[in-house]
């Protein structure tokens with residue numbers, strides 16, 4: 020996909036978004052100064068180790084965050100198809116936000132069981148969501164629409180009469196994906212939607228998501244710790260470390276020629292999905308304590324390429340070649356360096 024960042028293609032713009040957990044131990048800066056644009060119909064992957072801030076970012080974007088998480092700065096500008104000017108999701112009042120949920124922005128979380136209502140049959144849950152956009156839908160029409168949605172993810176229509184616990188884990192996750200598609204949204208936010216299922220089901224679900232995305236054209240923000248998975252599905256990838264984006268670029272570029280030493284370490288921590296297995300090296304050391312971030316680059320204590328400057332000056336995310344990277348020693352073609 021060619022990505023031209025014109026105003027007409029922009030769907031979501033994160034501008035200086037910062038989120039903190041206000042705890043008794045202090046203020047945990049889980050996301051700091053996040054700047055990222057998601058274009059219409061684009062699949063953007065967000066990757067990083069555990070505790071890098073990926074889920075915090077998604078819950079802030081969708082306003083699903085709970086105390087003690089607080090958005091302490093920045094904007095989430097949503098360019099909806101029905102409004103002439105973008106709305107800032109950070110500032111939006113709850114009734115307006117409710118109008119966007121499911122119909123324009125929907126969410127698929129890690130555990131389907133945490134999102135599906137255990138005491139309602141699937142039919143009732145789909146009907147509730149479908150009625151958000153079209154309150155007049157009659158019983159027969161609802162049944163038809165629900166059957167079509169379930170069919171999209173390979174589930175037979177009879178299952179609409181089941182309760183979530185009567186479905187396998189993979190089916191629950193696929194039902195949730197179908198539910199997220201119910202109102203033909205502009206943006207689907209997915210937080211590790213396949214971690215709870217086995218590898219075969221993971222592949223099946225990903226293929227279904229890709230097929231649906233091509234057919235329906237929605238944009239996706241897909242969070243995972245597995246970079247090799249994003250190579251398969253994403254147009255662009257953003258890498259998070261210590262609550263900041265440290266590299267952004269096309270999926271091919273970020274995966275095959277990562278410029279940030281952390282991105283390279285992350286890539287080499289996971290076996291590739293479809294290519295010959297490399298030696299997995301991982302990243303030495305542990306993720307930073309967000310309550311005691313170093314003055315300079317948060318990754319420098321673990322970085323074998325660090326220079327003196329890295330300890331004192333935090334590198335800004337800066338354009339380099341066809342992407343952006345936050346690293347004092349980054350070069351456009353890192354293969355030349357190593």
Ligand SMILES: Nc1ncnc2c1ncn2[C@@H]1O[C@H](COP(=O)(O)OP(=O)(O)OP(=O)(O)O)[C@@H](O)[C@H]1O
Nearest residue numbers: 040042047049068069070071072073074075076309
């Ligand atoms: N309720 C909370 N109170 C205080 N700190 C929190 C809370 N929830 C998360 N954090 C901190 O925020 C940081 C980011 O967490 P987050 O869950 O967003 O990371 P993540 O990249 O999604 O990790 P994972 O891949 O494990 O889900 C971590 O340091 C975490 O300890």
